[in-house]
Amino acid sequence: MASMIPMKEFADRRRKLMDRMAPDSIAILPAAPERVRNRDVLHPFRQDSDFQYLTGFGEPEAVLVLIPGREHGETVLFCKERNPEKELWDGFLVGPEGAIERYGLDDAFPIGDIDDILPGMIEGRSRVYYPLGKDPVFDNRVMDWVKVIRSKVRAGAHPPGELVALEHLLHDMRLYKSAAEVKVMARAGKISAEAHCRAMKRARKGGYEYSLEAELVHTFMEHGARSTAYPSIVGGGANGCILHYIENSAPLKEGDLVLIDAGCELDCYASDITRTFPVSGKFSPEQTALYNVVLDAQYAAIDAVRPGNHWNHPHEAALKVLTQGLIDLGLLSGSLDDAIASEAYKPFFMHRTGHWLGLDVHDVGDYKVGDAWRQLEPGMALTVEPGLYIAPDNENVEEKWRGIGIRIEDDVVVTKDGCRVLTDAVPKTVADIEALMAD
Ligand code: GLY
Ligand code: MN
Numbered sequence: 493m494a495s496m497i498p499m500k501e502f503a504d505r506r507r508k509l510m511d512r513m514a515p516d517s518i519a520i521l522p523a524a525p526e527r528v529r530n531r532d533v534l535h536p537f538r539q540d541s542d543f544q545y546l547t548g549f550g551e552p553e554a555v556l557v558l559i560p561g562r563e564h565g566e567t568v569l570f571c572k573e574r575n576p577e578k579e580l581w582d583g584f585l586v587g588p589e590g591a592i593e594r595y596g597l598d599d600a601f602p603i604g605d606i607d608d609i610l611p612g613m614i615e616g617r618s619r620v621y622y623p624l625g626k627d628p629v630f631d632n633r634v635m636d637w638v639k640v641i642r643s644k645v646r647a648g649a650h651p652p653g654e655l656v657a658l659e660h661l662l663h664d665m666r667l668y669k670s671a672a673e674v675k676v677m678a679r680a681g682k683i684s685a686e687a688h689c690r691a692m693k694r695a696r697k698g699g700y701e702y703s704l705e706a707e708l709v710h711t712f713m714e715h716g717a718r719s720t721a722y723p724s725i726v727g728g729g730a731n732g733c734i735l736h737y738i739e740n741s742a743p744l745k746e747g748d749l750v751l752i753d754a755g756c757e758l759d760c761y762a763s764d765i766t767r768t769f770p771v772s773g774k775f776s777p778e779q780t781a782l783y784n785v786v787l788d789a790q791y792a793a794i795d796a797v798r799p800g801n802h803w804n805h806p807h808e809a810a811l812k813v814l815t816q817g818l819i820d821l822g823l824l825s826g827s828l829d830d831a832i833a834s835e836a837y838k839p840f841f842m843h844r845t846g847h848w849l850g851l852d853v854h855d856v857g858d859y860k861v862g863d864a865w866r867q868l869e870p871g872m873a874l875t876v877e878p879g880l881y882i883a884p885d886n887e888n889v890e891e892k893w894r895g896i897g898i899r900i901e902d903d904v905v906v907t908k909d910g911c912r913v914l915t916d917a918v919p920k921t922v923a924d925i926e927a928l929m930a931d
């Protein structure tokens with residue numbers, strides 16, 4: 493399926509990357525490999541995020557090569573050849589000609605010819621950028637191509653002197669989302685929000701955690717988002733305290749909360765929403781009290797997402813509200829400053845308040861520049877997801893709190909003067925959730 497990102501934008505990204513590459517260098521980037529699920533059944537194919545970012549080309553068995561200054565074309569794709577017999581079984585292939593015509597590459601060759609052609613392209617370039625150390629099979633292939641050139645030094649060949657990780661250049665570019673990317677991410681966020689609303693409305697019928705997972709998938713698929721961005725977490729009761737709970741097999745119990753952390757992937761872009769709501773449609777007093785602490789922490793963190801602040805500001809803002817809330821409810825004692833300094837909150841809040849979001853749910857990009865937290869700038873996309881988890885066996889707190897797990901997560905993009913929440917179409921106040929569930 494064609495990408496929702498305009499083809500020109502992919503060309504601009506390749507140009508920008510080439511402009512950042514050292515003179516006399518070449519970049520080599522493989523498509524994702526296909527993975528066997530069992531015997532002759534493959535996992536659904538998902539393109540490598542870096543490859544997707546630079547091409548929008550959705551097939552496996554392809555290699556992108558960027559050769560700044562090459563006379564016969566600076567951007568080259570090796571890909572599968574068209575083959576009517578194979579296409580009858582497995583579907584349409586773009587082929588090298590299609591890669592030039594439809595994907596805007598300068599030049600393209602059959603993937604089967606790469607060993608014959610690529611060493612000649614590397615020869616004379618002093619530096620090779622590639623995903624160094626990511627996949628041992630590809631590492632070996634790069635070395636094999638380099639060895640071909642080394643074997644010809646007596647005939648005057650110049651092998652490259654440096655093999656360099658491509659990620660650093662590329663991942664900094666990926667951190668800043670374009671208007672087209674934000675549009676896709678907003679659409680993904682909207683679909684996921686609708687899915688969470690559907691799950692909330694249907695939770696009252698009881699059933700199992702997987703019953704709600706099915707409701708989410710229904711909405712994702714209905715809107716053409718065929719994959720989740722990560723395995724959906726549906727945790728009823730104390731399962732909500734298990735951060736990466738994906739078993740999703742327990743019955744839902746009246747009186748429990750259910751924590752759903754799920755988002756669709758659209759055009760390879762992730763969305764990532766968490767909501768926590770009562771199976772019965774009504775929060776208990778303890779659930780309400782803890783919930784409102786998490787919600788206030790999330791508001792404070794979202795408020796801290798703006799240019800002028802750095803990456804850790806939203807986390808610090810959330811941490812203050814969460815810790816003060818724990819003190820006010822009697823789950824912690826002492827002063828706020830002491831509880832934060834001693835990390836007394838850690839048994840109840842043990843993760844960060846967010847992560848970069850984009851083609852990967854935990855997206856690429858540095859969080860620190862040198863020793864300093866990264867400044868937030870327009871176009872950066874991140875999640876805001878504070879939580880509180882009272883372990884069912886925590887004997888340091890009153891029994892009434894135990895087994896309550898709450899997280900509230902939204903996706904935001906930094907704007908000129910603040911941020912835009914992409915996932916606000918799903919309610920998150922106690923009143924709004926109860927109203928939706930009563931509907
Ligand atoms: N769903 C993964 C995360 O929230 O980080
Ligand atoms: Mn999440």
Ligand code: MN
Nearest residue numbers: 764875877901
């Ligand atoms: Mn997240």
